[in-house]
Amino acid sequence: MRFDWQAEMEKRRESLIHHLTQLCAIESIRDESTAREGAPFGEAIATALDYMLDLGKTDGFETKNVDGYAGHIQYGEGEELVGVLAHLDVVPAGDGWTSPPFSPEIRDGKFYARGAQDDKGPAMAAYFALKLVKESGLPLSRRVRLILGTDEESQWKDMKVYFEREQMPDMGFTPDADFPLIHAEKGLIDLTLSGSAPQVETSGDSWVLSRFEAGQRPNMVPDAAGARLAGDGDVFELKERYQDYLLTHRIRGYAEEADDYLTLVMEGVSHHGSEPDQGLNAAYHLAEFLGDLPLDEVGSRYVAFIRNYLVDSFFGEKLGIAQSDDITGPLTVNGGVFRYEPGEGQWAQLNIRYPVDGDHDWICRQVDERVTSYGLTVTEVDHKAPNHVDPDHPLVKTLLRVYEEQTGQPAKPMAIGGATYARALKPGVCFGPLFPGHEERAHQKDEYIRVDDLIRAAAIYAQAIYELAK
Ligand SMILES: [Zn+2]
Structure with missing residues (x-):
């Protein structure tokens, strides 16, 4: 039997948008003036992290907050660990928005908000992917962790502290740039x-x-x-x-x-x-x-x-x-x-x-x-330091196969100048969420993500998580 990831994810569309709207309403810009123990990057970022971890808890996942630096939502059994790494902090909104950057709005099928594309949209898509894998009941032989970082746009202190205390996944991906897949990033x-x-x-x-x-x-x-x-x-x-x-x-x-x-x-x-x-x-x-x-x-x-x-x-x-x-x-x-x-x-x-x-x-x-x-x-x-994973690595091959299966498009690994979270994983690659030819709006005014693309990405992530952890 072939599991229809896309059809299953469609059923969760409204719920995904609902939670993404809540998440994007949090102005999670780094703010040292409100930093405290348990909230090293300020109150708003801590609120965003709590939002995700609470969601995970409510849905029956095991969750962990690492002193507000980062957290994870875990599912599955086994020694080996697959990581999916996304971030909840955003860059300042800047001027000239059509609708308020922290009051999400859907126009023409596009979800507008600071963080829609970078990286709250993808974080929520990855969460719903993990949730779908859990609800599918398909057996896994590895654990999967959705790791939620909070300092990607600044200094990556979140990852430094997180990985000092927590297990490094055996392999993983981060949904923080482009499909099909980025295997090399500049220093x-x-x-x-x-x-x-x-x-x-x-x-x-x-x-x-x-x-x-x-x-x-x-x-x-x-x-x-x-x-x-x-x-x-x-x-x-x-x-x-x-x-x-x-x-x-x-x-x-x-x-x-x-x-x-x-x-x-x-x-x-x-x-x-x-x-x-x-x-x-x-x-x-x-x-x-x-x-x-x-x-x-x-x-x-x-x-x-x-x-x-x-x-x-x-x-x-x-x-x-x-x-x-x-x-x-x-x-x-x-x-x-x-x-x-x-x-x-x-x-x-x-x-x-x-x-x-x-x-x-x-x-x-x-x-x-x-x-x-x-x-x-x-x-x-x-x-x-730069990141470079061999194109023949099983991580790269599996993700590209999933992408090809779901989109019907041929997929080759790419190299970029942007520093994504991929390099915090060893080995790690970047996998979506932006489809080829679609507009990149990260860090710009009127940042948005197409709702159809978000659902499509979530379905791809769900299968990817399953294939890597089965
Ligand atoms: Zn990002």
Whole structure:
């Protein structure tokens, strides 16, 4: 008898959407101000984790909360363990949503909410997959754990603590990117560049850069940038110049005078930091404009750093770290966060993704050597080594076969620049939820997942869990 996973999952459609709506209403953005014991990343993230674990408990699963860092929902018997790893934290919503990002709404068959695609939708699909496997009564010879992480979008501290205390699955997958399957991911480096910025006085007709800021996260292309200028220069002329720049480059923005300052604001287009050339980096454009103005020495050095090393250099060319391989393609650099204020200091955060055979130490040395002359010191905030699972590994072969069986489409393993949770599993691959050719909306405004796709993915996950654990 052939079990019809898709038909069975269809019967659970409404329930899945109901629970996903509840889950996506929780603003589970990392918030240290509400962190406490048992909620290391803040109240909202703890609430999201509790929601999932309570759901598991109610449905009769064994569950465990590892001090709020992560948790799991387990089913099955046996020594060996299969892992499915998803995350419940989300990146900030950003502006410009059609409907409120934390009030989920279905329009034209699409479920809109922050986290719909990355990664609450897939987490809920994986949960319903596990639930269907349980309800099917099909026998398993291995245990399956749906592991729910809570710090994927920031520092992966959740996984560090979780796997210090809990068993590493013998193999697993994470539903956090694309179908059919990702077997290779670039290495990831987050660098913070920082330095002092002394107070400066206005002199002659040059402007003092009294503030520059853009971006919230290193792994997102900044969708807004702002600068504040002080000085006795010709404000009218400067405003005209700014309007010209905006028009020529077809960028939205404005200039505004208030409290002896001229504020310049620019709008960009946010995009995932793994594809920095696909967004419009507001900080880069604002630096490009400011770079042609007579600015004070300290401010102009900060702007020059952005121009000389980052602008028009999405593949690390200007930093001297460009490299590429046949498995994962070129290294990328995203300037995701910028802060500058005299008296306070200057900062930038870079998100670098390097090919599977790249050299992490060499990359860091190159960046370090270049930025020191701009008064900046490099600190590595995060490093994740590349992930690469052999295409002939049984994990890869089984998942691809399941995908082909359910979709009727031929499936080949892929390589990406995004760092997914797959590399927290050893070995681990990424498996869905986005079907080929469908729009990627992770980390963007109006993030959504097609409800039909979500159900289809859940059915694929159910069979995948069964095939890996039977
Ligand atoms: Zn994700």
